Amino acid sequence: GEHDVTEEQTAVKHAVASCLAAQLDYYKTTLQSKFTVQMGLSSLVDSSDMITSTAYTSTHPPPLVNEIASQLLLQTGSTAVTRHACMVTSGLAPRPSRPDRTVQFRPFSSRDAHIMLQMKRTVExxxxxxxxxxxxxxxxxxxxxxxxxxxxxxxxxxxxxxEGRYATQPPAGVEMRVTEAVMKDCIEPGVQRCVEKLRGMECGDRISGLRKRAESYVAQLLRHGDHQMITGGQQQRQRALLQKLLHQPTCDIRAGKSVDETELLKSIRLAFDQQGLLETANEASNYVMSGITK
Incomplete structure (x- = not known):
């Protein structure tokens, strides 16, 4: 329900805030003085050896955690999250902390391009x-x-x-036209490519899991507990039949559809029984499928 979603969002914000707070404290202890930063060494904070692997996990975190959590903007869904990340690196993301500030697209600004260095080091x-x-x-x-x-x-x-105070601003119409073109021709296609890859990874995990559970079920039907198909003359027939039975469910997963695994396992047992591939059909029919589908 809505209450659960709110609690989940709060938990996510505090988890991220705990990591950020720990990282900020790590910076303070590693960069011994403000003088280091003033000397132009602030880019050190992007280095891999400046990343701490710990976070505040106490039930009573420091006040900084709550302060950071209150400022975080939460995005949900692969499309929204990907679009926001692409908008940030493109210099087009609005700033929730400054809603009155108009976002200016400056593709030739070296200052705005600094986010690229930060993102590159984050990816690394x-x-x-x-x-x-x-x-x-x-x-x-x-x-x-x-x-x-x-x-x-x-x-x-x-x-x-x-750059700077002497920089001239483009007419509003020009900037709007360019921004719309960039969104349509560059950002949105990039977002969709990423989302498709993310969905592909998710489908791959679901298909792999389904296949493992089906093979485990067949191994149990054949009274082999090591989750391996038996060897011998029937092995090829068993694998071919299982592959055939998993074809449509695999297509359904790739199409974003749900698969009733309980019914699928029942159909696998029936097909193996009809093909005479079960050692003892009576024992197979007594197999408890709930242990596999959990």
Whole structure:
């Protein structure tokens, strides 16, 4: 329900805030003084050896955790999360802390492009497959929106590429036109490619899990507890039949449909029985499928 979702979101925010708070404290103890930062060494915080693997897990975390959690913006769903990450690296993400500030797209700004270095170093130390895929997609999108060859529309903003107080701002109509083109031709395609890959990874995990459970079930039917298909003359027939029976469920998973595993296992038992591939049909019929489908 809605209450559960709110509790889950709060838990996620505090988990992330705990990691960020621990990281900030780690910076303070590692960078001994503000003088180090003032000397232009602030980029050290992006180095892999500056990343701590610990987080605050106490039931009474420091006040900084709650303070950070209150400022976090939570996105849900692979499309929304991917789009937000791509918008950040592209310099087009709004800032919730400053809702009155208009987002300006500046593809030729070296200051705005600094996020690319931060993202690159984040990708380098990331060890989660899905997270790495997401961050890498946002990194590639951030590069593409700043590349005239890949995104020709940004040429219109080239003459407004100055930095600082003397920089001239492009007319609102020009900036809006370029931003819309960038969103349509670069960011959204990048988002969709990433989402498709994420869904492919999810489908792969579901298919692999289904196949393992089906093979385990067949092994139990054949009275072999090591989850391996038996050897001998029937092995090839057994594998071929199981492959055939798993074909449609596999297609259903790839199409985003649900699969009733209990019914599938029943159909597998029936098919193996009809093909005479079970050692003792009576014992097989007494097999408790709930132990496999859990």
């Amino acid at each position: 130390v990331c060890d989660g497959n899905r997270l790495k895929l997401l961050l890498d997609a946002s990194l590639q999108t951030g590069k593409a929106v700043r590349d005239v060859k890949k995104t020709p529309a940004i040429r219109e903003l080239k003459q407004y590429a100055g």
